[in-house]
Amino acid sequence: MQTDSYANNPEWEDVQPIPQDDGENPLVPIAYSREYSEAMDYFRAVARVNEKSQRVLELTAHIIDMNPAHYTIWQYRQSLLDALKMDLNTELDFIDVLAEEKSKNYQIWHHRQVVVEKLGNGSREIAFINKAIEDDSKNYHAWSYRQWVVQAFNLWDNELSYVEDNLRIDIRNNSAWNHRYFVVFSRPDAKIDDSTVQREVEFSKRMIKIAPNNGSSWNYLLGVLRKCGQSVETLEPFLDELSKDNIQSPHLLSTKILLYEHAAQKQERSINDEALKLCDELASKYDPIRSKYWGYRKSQLQAISI
Amino acid sequence: MTLAFFCLGSLSLLGQLDSAVSEKDRKEWIDWIYAQQVLPDPEDLDKSRYTCGFKGSSWAGHSYDPQATSTKYDPNDTASIPNTYTALANLLLLGDDLSRVNTKAIATMLKHLQQEDGSYAPTYGSSETDIRFVFCACVISHILDDWSGVDIDRATAFIRNSQSYENAMGQSPEGEAHGGSTFCGVAALTLMGKLKEGLVDRDELIKWCLARQISGFQGRPNKKEDTCYCFWIGGALQNLGAFHLVNDANLRSFLMSTQTIRGGFGKDSESPPDVLHSYMGLATLSLMKEPGLTELDTALNIPIAGVNHLRKLRGHQ
Numbered sequence: 205m206q207t208d209s210y211a212n213n214p215e216w217e218d219v220q221p222i223p224q225d226d227g228e229n230p231l232v233p234i235a236y237s238r239e240y241s242e243a244m245d246y247f248r249a250v251a252r253v254n255e256k257s258q259r260v261l262e263l264t265a266h267i268i269d270m271n272p273a274h275y276t277i278w279q280y281r282q283s284l285l286d287a288l289k290m291d292l293n294t295e296l297d298f299i300d301v302l303a304e305e306k307s308k309n310y311q312i313w314h315h316r317q318v319v320v321e322k323l324g325n326g327s328r329e330i331a332f333i334n335k336a337i338e339d340d341s342k343n344y345h346a347w348s349y350r351q352w353v354v355q356a357f358n359l360w361d362n363e364l365s366y367v368e369d370n371l372r373i374d375i376r377n378n379s380a381w382n383h384r385y386f387v388v389f390s391r392p393d394a395k396i397d398d399s400t401v402q403r404e405v406e407f408s409k410r411m412i413k414i415a416p417n418n419g420s421s422w423n424y425l426l427g428v429l430r431k432c433g434q435s436v437e438t439l440e441p442f443l444d445e446l447s448k449d450n451i452q453s454p455h456l457l458s459t460k461i462l463l464y465e466h467a468a469q470k471q472e473r474s475i476n477d478e479a480l481k482l483c484d485e486l487a488s489k490y491d492p493i494r495s496k497y498w499g500y501r502k503s504q505l506q507a508i509s510i
Numbered sequence: 511m512t513l514a515f516f517c518l519g520s521l522s523l524l525g526q527l528d529s530a531v532s533e534k535d536r537k538e539w540i541d542w543i544y545a546q547q548v549l550p551d552p553e554d555l556d557k558s559r560y561t562c563g564f565k566g567s568s569w570a571g572h573s574y575d576p577q578a579t580s581t582k583y584d585p586n587d588t589a590s591i592p593n594t595y596t597a598l599a600n601l602l603l604l605g606d607d608l609s610r611v612n613t614k615a616i617a618t619m620l621k622h623l624q625q626e627d628g629s630y631a632p633t634y635g636s637s638e639t640d641i642r643f644v645f646c647a648c649v650i651s652h653i654l655d656d657w658s659g660v661d662i663d664r665a666t667a668f669i670r671n672s673q674s675y676e677n678a679m680g681q682s683p684e685g686e687a688h689g690g691s692t693f694c695g696v697a698a699l700t701l702m703g704k705l706k707e708g709l710v711d712r713d714e715l716i717k718w719c720l721a722r723q724i725s726g727f728q729g730r731p732n733k734k735e736d737t738c739y740c741f742w743i744g745g746a747l748q749n750l751g752a753f754h755l756v757n758d759a760n761l762r763s764f765l766m767s768t769q770t771i772r773g774g775f776g777k778d779s780e781s782p783p784d785v786l787h788s789y790m791g792l793a794t795l796s797l798m799k800e801p802g803l804t805e806l807d808t809a810l811n812i813p814i815a816g817v818n819h820l821r822k823l824r825g826h827q
Contacts, residue, residue: 224567227545227574229538231600232514232567248571251586276570276586279635314638342733344686351684376732382686385675390684419721419731427675496755497720504713 209239210246215259221245222252240270251280256287265298272302272309282318292323300332307336313345317352326357334366341370342379351386363387375411378420385424389431401432409442416446416453426459436462454491457482461501468508475505511546511566514539515596516785518603522813523792523803527603540606541576543597550615551583560622560634562615563589563650564597577610589619590633595646598653602816607823613654620647620659628661628668629682640681641672645694648701649810655824666704669695676731677714689722689729693742700749700809716752719743723757726764726778736777737768741790744797745808758798765791 210216223245226233236244243266250260264281267274285295299316306312320326333353336346354360364387370380388404389396408425415421429436440463446456464479480502487498521527531539546565551558561583568574570587594616601608623631623643630643644665651657671683672695678687679695692715699708709715722728726735727743740761747753767779768791774783775791793811796803805814 222571224569224571225574226568227538227542227576229535229542230568231539231542232511234567244569245571248569251570252584274569275590275633275636276588280586310638314636318637342730344681344688348681348685378731378733379686382674382676382680386684423676423718423731431675493723493725493757493760494720494755496757497717500755 210242216246219246219249222248224248237270240267243267243270247277247280256284258288260284261288261290268302272306272311275311278311278315282315285319285322292319293328295319296323296328296332303332303336307339307343307346310345313349317349320353321356326353326359329353329357330359330362337370341374341377344379347379347383350383351390354387355390360387360391371411375415376418376420381420381424385427396432401428401434404428405434412455413446416451416456419455422455422459436466439463452490454486457486457490461505465505465508468505475508479505511543511564511593511600512596513785515599515603516789518600519813520785520789520792522603522815523789523796523806525802525804527815531604536604540601540604543600543604543606544576544610545574545578546593546597547578547581547610547612548587548589549578549581549612552580554583557585558583559615559618561585561588562612562619563591563594565589566593585635588634589616591620591623591630591643591646591650592632594619595649598650599810599812599816602653602812602819605819608653611654613656616650616654617656617659620650623647624659624661624664626664627671627683628664628666641669641679641691641694641698642681644668645698648698649812652701652810653820660702662702662704665698666702666708669699669708670710673710673715676718677711678718686730687718689719689727689739689742689746692719693746696746696749697809697811705750712750716747716750716755719747719750719752720755723761724764725760726768727761734778735764737765737775737787737794738777738790740765740794741797744794745811748797748808753797756798761794762798762800765794 210221221242243263247263247267250263261281261284264277264284267277284290285292296319299312299319303312320329330353333346333350336343354363364384367380367384367387370377388394388400405425405428408421408428411421412418412425426436429438436459439459443456443460443463461479461482464476468475483498483502483505487495491498518527521530543564546568548562548565550562565587570584572581572584572587598611623634624647625631625639628644629639629641630647631637631639632643647660651660669679672679672681672685672691674680674685674687676687679691680686680688681691685691699705722739722743724735726737727739728735729739729742744753744756747756765775768775768777768787770776770783772783774788776783777787792803793806796806797808806812807814807817810817
């Protein structure tokens with residue numbers, strides 16, 4: 205990376221830098237470093253005349269390294285890739301290095317997508333994303349980008365086992381749960397038959413038994429049932445089984461309440477007192493931080509008209 | 511521009527904006543904001559209609575002109591939707607009358623940035639489309655009182671499609687449900703008057719939001735609590751009419767633990783303070799009606815002084 209000052213660099217001799225003109229009393233005077241200010245002064249000058257050259261490519265790399273959030277610099281760099289007919293794999297190398305430190309930055313991921321789209325080849329992407337997820341298993345950008353890659357290059361086959369590897373490491377990784385839902389239900393050629401639904405329901409039940417307080421697996425289970433139009437009442441034996449094992453998870457109790465609510469609505473009768481008792485227990489004992497919610501839930505249930 | 515919003519917004523919530531800012535600064539800062547407005551170029555109307563609105567700073571080096579009525583088209587110096595939102599909010603907080611805002615040009619820019627699926631790109635040429643910019647587009651349209659840049663049905667459909675199996679919103683369809691995205695989706699629906707049509711299951715959404723409270727709020731299940739999610743989720747609950755179900759005492763004690771001796775709030779008790787989290791901390795305390803703080807409008811995410819000023823400009827009240 206270039207550290208020599210541009211003013212003393214013969215390669216930049218022909219360029220007259222353009223300073224930022226911010227008036228006399230800017231609202232947000234930013235204390236830019238001298239290095240950043242100077243690089244930007246030169247960037248302004250070359251962007252003004254739309255210069256597309258190797259030295260500008262290097263200049264954008266220098267600026268991105270100091271400030272990866274500068275959207276326009278990325279956009280300019282993309283136009284350089286086209287104009288200079290750059291080897292796009294070299295650009296992926298550049299992003300590989302950059303992403304090691306800055307994987308939470310939005311622009312890096314978008315730039316990667318733009319380059320890979322131009323390249324029309326996603327063969328490096330899964331390894332790249334895996335690395336980001338190893339560093340931060342819930343990186344939102346990495347998981348979103350993974351969805352795009354899987355879809356764009358039809359890479360569905362290994363995804364379910366990848367999700368399971370992640371859940372083995374951390375059963376509470378909600379990003380992995382969301383990805384599972386995507387892989388199961390958004391695959392264009394997916395057949396969502398009874399056996400698929402059964403598999404997903406059994407999988408989430410197994411995960412709930414391992415960690416009954418894990419909201420991610422409960423949300424997934426209820427989401428699958430809703431998606432497939434299955435009634436929550438089918439869960440009754442499972443909930444009873446958990447209760448017999450003396451499990452007191454708020455998610456278990458809250459799902460029981462849901463069952464009572466459904467039953468009352470379906471049979472057009474008032475709510476079973478047991479549901480109201482569960483609301484009280486959640487409020488006072490099992491989920492006291494949400495005591496106001498459980499009071500509200502109780503009044504909702506009492507309002508089910510007969 | 512956005513940094514300025516967090517600073518001016520915080521001062522406004524503290525009720526100190528008028529006393530902390532001199533008349534000279536107020537006027538010159540308003541001028542500075544107008545100098546960031548990208549306007550139609552009479553010589554290149556065709557291209558410049560995609561780029562109008564406010565940019566974040568004067569980084570591109572064009573000369574400072576707060577009274578301009580046109581700017582020269584420059585593909586590298588385009589306005590963005592988030593900066594247009596915070597610029598307008600800043601102008602309202604500083605008591606400007608918006609008379610130099612080119613409303614028509616901004617509505618046209620919005621119209622061109624809305625995508626087929628109802629989402630918005632943040633700026634011309636970007637493929638980074640998601641729910642954040644739908645929210646900003648709605649706030650802009652509300653402030654300007656001109657909704658011609660928003661296809662409301664499509665925007666509503668996009669937000670509906672962005673609700674995952676958890677019944678809360680992700681950044682875009684199929685994305686993981688997320689506190690920030692949920693705030694944006696709910697606030698946008700509120701501003702469009704489409705809460706009913708846009709929500710898959712309001713009760714379940716409220717439950718999801720409340721389930722994020724540890725003491726403070728986390729942004730997603732099984733993540734750490736963070737000052738900014740106290741506001742994003744608290745604000746969503748307020749727009750859903752359910753903020754009263756939050757555990758105030760716990761939330762307040764979490765926020766107090768994120769304040770530092772230097773002043774300001776960090777994202778948690780171990781982090782240094784910054785202007786974003788300071789604004790978010792104050793905004794959440796304001797939702798809880800903390801004495802000494804002013805109210806805020808959670809659909810617009812603008813302190814009440816700015817919103818009242820807008821009402822006056824529009825001849826209400």
